[in-house]
Amino acid sequence: MTKILFSEDHEYIRIENGVGTVGVTDFAQKALGDVVYVELPKIGASLTKGGQAGVVESVKSASELYSPVSGEVVEINSALSGDPALVNTDPLGKAWFFKVKIANENDLSGLKDEAAYNDYIKGL
Amino acid sequence: MEAAEKNDTPLLKTALWPIHTSMGGKMVPFAGYDMPVQYDGMGVLKEHVHTRTEAGLFDVSHMGQAILTGNAEDPAIALETIVPGDIVGLEPGKMRYTVLLNDDGGIIDDLMVTRWDARTLLVVVNAACKEKDFAFIQSKIGSRTKLQYLGDRALLALQGPKAEQVASIFFPDVLKMKFMESVKTSYKGHEIFLSRSGYTGEDGFEISVPEAFAVEFTKELLQEPEVKLIGLGARDSLRLEAGLCLYGHDIDDHSTPIDANLKWVIPKRRREQGGFPGYDKIKKQLDGSTFILRVGIRPEGRAPIREKTELFIGDKKVGVITSGGFGPTVDGPVAMGYVNSDVAKTGTKLNAMLRGVARPCEIVALPFVKTNYKKD
Numbered sequence: 001m002t003k004i005l006f007s008e009d010h011e012y013i014r015i016e017n018g019v020g021t022v023g024v025t026d027f028a029q030k031a032l033g034d035v036v037y038v039e040l041p042k043i044g045a046s047l048t049k050g051g052q053a054g055v056v057e058s059v060k061s062a063s064e065l066y067s068p069v070s071g072e073v074v075e076i077n078s079a080l081s082g083d084p085a086l087v088n089t090d091p092l093g094k095a096w097f098f099k100v101k102i103a104n105e106n107d108l109s110g111l112k113d114e115a116a117y118n119d120y121i122k123g124l
Numbered sequence: 125m126e127a128a129e130k131n132d133t134p135l136l137k138t139a140l141w142p143i144h145t146s147m148g149g150k151m152v153p154f155a156g157y158d159m160p161v162q163y164d165g166m167g168v169l170k171e172h173v174h175t176r177t178e179a180g181l182f183d184v185s186h187m188g189q190a191i192l193t194g195n196a197e198d199p200a201i202a203l204e205t206i207v208p209g210d211i212v213g214l215e216p217g218k219m220r221y222t223v224l225l226n227d228d229g230g231i232i233d234d235l236m237v238t239r240w241d242a243r244t245l246l247v248v249v250n251a252a253c254k255e256k257d258f259a260f261i262q263s264k265i266g267s268r269t270k271l272q273y274l275g276d277r278a279l280l281a282l283q284g285p286k287a288e289q290v291a292s293i294f295f296p297d298v299l300k301m302k303f304m305e306s307v308k309t310s311y312k313g314h315e316i317f318l319s320r321s322g323y324t325g326e327d328g329f330e331i332s333v334p335e336a337f338a339v340e341f342t343k344e345l346l347q348e349p350e351v352k353l354i355g356l357g358a359r360d361s362l363r364l365e366a367g368l369c370l371y372g373h374d375i376d377d378h379s380t381p382i383d384a385n386l387k388w389v390i391p392k393r394r395r396e397q398g399g400f401p402g403y404d405k406i407k408k409q410l411d412g413s414t415f416i417l418r419v420g421i422r423p424e425g426r427a428p429i430r431e432k433t434e435l436f437i438g439d440k441k442v443g444v445i446t447s448g449g450f451g452p453t454v455d456g457p458v459a460m461g462y463v464n465s466d467v468a469k470t471g472t473k474l475n476a477m478l479r480g481v482a483r484p485c486e487i488v489a490l491p492f493v494k495t496n497y498k499k500d
Contacts, residue, residue, distance in 0.1 A: 034170075036450040037450070055479065057427070061430075
């Protein structure tokens with residue numbers, strides 16, 4: 001059973017068996033513009049909820065990527081270094097950034113489901 | 125040539141604002157104006173590449189256009205007391221890039237000066253600097269000249285390898301024009317100031333049109349299949365690849381033209397005779413006494429190295445990035461910055477400290493992309 005949740009910083013986390021796959025939303029990629037470079041965390045790195053987990057760079061600017069949960073990085077998407085534009089073309093699919101072993105399920109309680117996130121971005 | 129500026133007052137709109145918004149421009153504050161950074165369906169990368177391969181149309185109406193006339197003499201004589209370029213020797217129909225200098229030889233702004241005739245010059249200055257510049261010009265040479273601000277004119281830049289073909293549909297004269305030449309012409313009864321110039325490294329034109337005619341004229345240009353609107357994002361990546369300075373970033377009132385590697389803006393006569401602000405300091409610098417120099421910097425790998433990133437050789441800080449980003453035509457990161465003169469040689473290896481990690485970079489010759497000016 002997978003479910004997908006969203007942060008107010010426009011990251012998504014798709015949760016399956018205690019592991020979260022994290023990326024940025026379609027709203028985020030539109031705001032970023034053409035993505036030209038992605039910096040990912042290292043496998044084994046220990047992330048803190050709300051802490052920096054990577055960097056997304058468009059032609060214009062660099063933006064920090066925050067982890068929506070605390071936990072250990074168990075996998076990173078190396079396809080993004082060769083083809084960072086995937087973030088623009090398939091943000092919720094091929095352009096996932098990393099997988100994190102969720103340390104504390106309570107971290108998920110502050111995140112939004114898809115309907116709540118869609119309402120949230122309508123108000124921005 | 126532009127600099128962003130924070131401003132709490134309501135944003136100004138250029139005459140082309142309705143076109144930007146109707147064409148999907150993503151509007152941002154820039155130098156006090158509400159300006160398009162990119163357009164829906166294009167984006168910075170596509171807009172950049174379009175300008176390098178077809179013809180990009182930029183709204184640069186936020187820049188300051190003014191006519192400088194001499195009261196009893198050539199206004200170039202007075203203007204040369206505040207810029208280090210050869211303005212007196214500028215022939216009618218020719219234009220030149222120059223800089224306004226403060227008493228320390230620092231750059232107040234960079235600008236284009238066009239000679240119309242023996243008594244008339246056209247100046248075009250940066251949007252964020254126009255009030256400051258016009259006040260400075262007035263205070264320094266206001267007793268000898270008259271400065272008339274052209275607040276009722278829009279300015280368009282048509283840039284790229286197809287610019288000549290498109291411009292020739294409206295102005296057959298362009299086929300005879302070379303880089304940095306200018307004519308006064310007309311289209312549909314409206315007076316147009318047309319120059320073969322721009323700030324992208326490409327061949328192209330800047331077209332000054334009365335505001336009342338700007339929307340209609342822009343719509344006509346956009347009817348041509350080669351022409352697409354281009355926002356400020358690509359304007360910045362294009363000028364960076366072309367090695368051109370952005371005021372407030374690569375040059376400011378602390379950098380002299382020598383520091384900025386713009387020695388070429390000071391011709392022999394002016395180097396020998398002086399007569400411009402900061403001459404003593406600039407003369408010493410010309411004789412070899414320099415401390416810092418603007419250079420091109422090519423980071424290894426794919427990570428863009430941006431403004432304010434510090435540069436090191438070993439543990440020693442040797443410089444700082446003043447403009448940096450991703451060059452779509454180069455297909456990699458490109459940057460400019462200032463380094464200590466003793467290391468400012470092409471081929472010098474440096475480290476940029478990016479988010480705590482040393483990233484190898486090399487000093488390279490500018491521009492990053494071969495310029496495509498119509499020189500003959």
